[in-house]
Amino acid sequence: xxxxxxxxxxxxxxxxxxxxxxxxxxxxxxxxxxxxxxxxxxxxxxxxxxxxxxxxxxxxxxxxxxxxxxxxxxxxxxxxxxxxxxxxxxxxxxxxxxxxxxxxxxxxxxxxxxxxxxxxxxxxxxxxxxxxxxxxxxxxxxxxxxxxxxxxxxxxxxxxxxxxxxxxxxxxxxxxxxxxxxxxxxxxxxxxxxxxxxxxxxxxxxxxxxxxxxxxxxxxxxxxxxxxxxxxxxxxxxxxxxxxxxxxxxxxxxxxxxxxxxxxxxxxxxxxxxxxxxxxxxxxxxxxxxxxxxxxxxxxxxxxxxxxxxxxxxxxxxxxxxxxxxxxxxxxxxxxxxxxxxxxxxxxxxxxxxxxxxxxxxxxxxxxxxxxxxxxxxxxxxxxxxxxxxxxxxxxxxxxxxxxxxxxxxxxxxxxxxxxxxxxxxxxxxxxxxxxxxxxxxxxxxxxxxxxxxxxxxxxxxxxxxxxxxxxxxxxxxxxxxxxxxxxxxxxxxxxxxxxxxxxxxxxxxxxxxxxxxxxxxxxxxxxxxxxxxxxxxxxxxxxxxxxxxxxxxxxxxxxxxxxxxxxxxxxxxxxxxxxxxxxxxxxxxxxxxxxxxxxxxxxxxxxxxxxxxxxxxxxxxxxxxxxxxxxxxxxxxxxxxxxxxxxxxxxxxxxxxxxxxxxxxxxxxxxxxxxxxxxxxxxxxxxxxxxxxxxxxxxxxxxxxxxxxxxxxxxxxxxxxxxxxxx
Numbered sequence: 001x002x003x004x005x006x007x008x009x010x011x012x013x014x015x016x017x018x019x020x021x022x023x024x025x026x027x028x029x030x031x032x033x034x035x036x037x038x039x040x041x042x043x044x045x046x047x048x049x050x051x052x053x054x055x056x057x058x059x060x061x062x063x064x065x066x067x068x069x070x071x072x073x074x075x076x077x078x079x080x081x082x083x084x085x086x087x088x089x090x091x092x093x094x095x096x097x098x099x100x101x102x103x104x105x106x107x108x109x110x111x112x113x114x115x116x117x118x119x120x121x122x123x124x125x126x127x128x129x130x131x132x133x134x135x136x137x138x139x140x141x142x143x144x145x146x147x148x149x150x151x152x153x154x155x156x157x158x159x160x161x162x163x164x165x166x167x168x169x170x171x172x173x174x175x176x177x178x179x180x181x182x183x184x185x186x187x188x189x190x191x192x193x194x195x196x197x198x199x200x201x202x203x204x205x206x207x208x209x210x211x212x213x214x215x216x217x218x219x220x221x222x223x224x225x226x227x228x229x230x231x232x233x234x235x236x237x238x239x240x241x242x243x244x245x246x247x248x249x250x251x252x253x254x255x256x257x258x259x260x261x262x263x264x265x266x267x268x269x270x271x272x273x274x275x276x277x278x279x280x281x282x283x284x285x286x287x288x289x290x291x292x293x294x295x296x297x298x299x300x301x302x303x304x305x306x307x308x309x310x311x312x313x314x315x316x317x318x319x320x321x322x323x324x325x326x327x328x329x330x331x332x333x334x335x336x337x338x339x340x341x342x343x344x345x346x347x348x349x350x351x352x353x354x355x356x357x358x359x360x361x362x363x364x365x366x367x368x369x370x371x372x373x374x375x376x377x378x379x380x381x382x383x384x385x386x387x388x389x390x391x392x393x394x395x396x397x398x399x400x401x402x403x404x405x406x407x408x409x410x411x412x413x414x415x416x417x418x419x420x421x422x423x424x425x426x427x428x429x430x431x432x433x434x435x436x437x438x439x440x441x442x443x444x445x446x447x448x449x450x451x452x453x454x455x456x457x458x459x460x461x462x463x464x465x466x467x468x469x470x471x472x473x474x475x476x477x478x479x480x481x482x483x484x485x486x487x488x489x490x491x492x493x494x495x496x497x498x499x500x501x502x503x504x505x506x507x508x509x510x511x512x513x514x515x516x517x518x519x520x521x522x523x524x525x526x527x528x529x530x531x532x533x534x535x536x537x538x539x540x541x542x543x544x545x546x547x548x549x550x551x552x553x554x555x556x557x558x559x560x561x562x563x564x565x566x567x568x569x570x571x572x573x574x575x576x577x578x579x580x581x582x583x584x585x586x587x588x589x590x591x592x593x594x595x596x597x598x599x600x601x602x603x604x605x606x607x608x609x610x611x612x613x614x615x616x617x618x619x620x621x622x623x624x625x626x627x628x629x630x631x632x633x634x635x636x637x638x639x640x641x642x643x644x645x646x647x648x649x650x651x652x653x654x655x656x657x658x659x660x661x662x663x664x665x666x667x668x669x670x671x672x673x674x675x676x677x678x679x680x681x682x683x684x685x686x687x688x689x690x691x692x693x694x695x696x697x698x699x700x701x702x703x704x705x706x707x708x709x710x711x712x713x714x715x716x717x718x719x720x721x722x723x724x725x726x727x728x
Contacts, residue, residue: 002283003246008070009257019442020489022510026576026611032617045262049091051272066095072109072149075136079532104292110137116418118159119308126162132376139380146291154310164211178303200249203303218254235273320423329426338428338466345462353414356452405536410446429473492564543595579619598625649692661696
């Protein structure tokens with residue numbers, strides 16, 4: 001063999017799961033896809049599972065790259081894939097199984113559960129993140145993980161101790177995280193940096209406990225070329241760059257898995273080509289993984305690390321707690337002073353969550369700390385809720401069981417609020433900080449519901465110190481009130497969804513809701529709502545009253561304590577999801593269907609959301625229908641809706657042609673009427689232009705030319721760009 005190669009892809013997305021219904025709702029910035037998980041799966045994760053290898057412009061082979069590269073997926077991402085991309089999910093599992101059959105060790109690595117920055121986590125939180133990750137991995141891959149990816153490769157000695165306690169054998173780090181190498185006994189030490197470190201060999205880290213951990217360092221220049229230098233633009237160049245680095249030892253590169261297709265379009269094809277060339281090159285290159293290499297090449301040296309350190313912050317782990325200057329978001333002038341109060345506020349909440357759990361859970365569980373670690377078995381689907389409670393809880397009735405599950409739910413979402421992505425980018429008002437604050441809101445809600453103290457005043461006092469760079473979003477409290485709290489799901493929200501869908505039952509992984517005994521009369525309607533929150537088993541019942549309307553108030557729902565107005569109070573995520581559900585079977589080109597749907601659903605058209613540049617795929621299907629109703633004067637649209645439609649038509653020229661065809665056909669029909677409805681025609685043209693619809697007037701101009709002897713038609717001629725000679 002001329003050399004051995006290991007290509008690693010780290011695949012991760014923020015915890016997009018809604019903390020109440022436990023489903024993945026709409027994210028407008030991911031348009032035209034429903035959410036970012038779906039968008040990136042279609043751009044990257046699925047193409048990697050069916051990567052095309054091309055020769056002379058023809059597909060000659062389809063490669064499952066997961067069979068040939070080392071990889072890790074975040075557990076929360078795999079939860080989505082199992083539900084919503086099952087074929088790709090199956091290919092991922094198949095890739096690991098086939099690599100295990102070929103090499104004796106599978107390609108898949110585990111990843112800390114919530115992608116938390118481990119050096120900033122408490123020791124107990126480290127243990128939980130690792131335990132849940134192992135339990136999830138075992139449930140999916142049917143084997144124990146040998147290695148584990150640390151979020152952002154963030155590492156320190158306590159983190160490695162936690163990995164060792166859990167039986168993990170190795171992890172992967174960046175070369176600049178090595179401070180020195182030494183003999184295995186540590187007697188002879190040699191300083192290194194990323195330019196002098198030999199990344200072709202594994203190293204042992206000797207830990208104070210007497211345990212040790214193996215560390216692989218990826219090839220820095222090669223990995224940077226993939227991630228930042230357009231190396232994936234050409235498969236042959238990619239292959240040649242790899243083999244130029246391959247020799248004695250292991251040549252390994254590690255990047256975000258999203259490099260292959262999401263960051264770089266068709267990057268998976270360059271990878272497929274390189275895989276083929278490495279498999280077939282006559283010089284002989286072995287594609288392997290870290291565990292297989294380690295079996296035959298144990299460390300011959302130890303390493304001393306910079307602590308704490310990570311792969312994407314030259315200041316250690318400051319990127320996730322301070323304004324260190326490391327950012328990625330396209331606004332180099334923006335500051336990140338908000339990072340510190342965001343972390344402090346979540347740490348504040350975490351302290352009270354932990355304290356409440358210890359006091360409340362101690363008498364409920366045989367071992368409350370062990371129960372929390374083992375709860376990952378329930379999240380992974382390895383153990384059902386009933387057997388978990390029977391095994392972990394002291395004898396109690398239904399109320400105590402609900403309390404046990406609620407306390408674990410509180411812990412789960414508190415832990416989820418520390419996902420690293422919240423601090424990675426450049427502003428507090430981005431979707432990632434809003435996601436983790438939503439997790440915190442759910443945790444805070446359960447804390448209160450289980451008898452804990454209301455710590456929201458102190459939490460918000462700290463969060464208020466965080467300031468968005470966008471003046472329109474304000475400080476942390478404004479973002480909490482305007483962007484986070486509206487995401488909360490409660491029985492009235494669920495009733496609103498049931499009424500909109502015209503359904504008696506709503507079932508998601510996290511909730512089941514029934515709307516029964518609905519009675520309508522001239523004053524409105526009454527109904528009974530029953531809700532079961534699946535994770536906790538908690539049940540709620542409401543007697544509802546309300547009214548039906550149109551436009552800005554389709555339904556007004558009241559349970560005697562609060563009023564919920566649809567669509568005014570409906571969050572954009574839910575609104576987008578509902579229209580997705582309603583229009584998912586729509587076939588492009590059905591003009592009448594467009595208008596019929598728009599007649600019922602025009603109220604769902606809303607301005608673009610944060611980061612959105614194009615409409616969501618299926619909901620976007622109703623926009624031409626809404627536009628046509630607006631042009632005809634059948635509906636009233638707000639300025640925000642008209643602006644939304646202008647942006648839609650600017651991005652979707654085929655829709656301009658579609659609506660324009662309806663408009664020219666209607667105008668052509670009206671031109672034959674006597675008397676000529678000139679005001680109606682001019683109003684339609686004006687409304688069309690107000691939303692960016694300017695059709696091709698050829699048929700209309702022909703009709704005007706034919707009827708140019710009619711004086712009243714001349715004003716229409718000017719409106720469609722005609723000047724008839726001899727007429728003023």
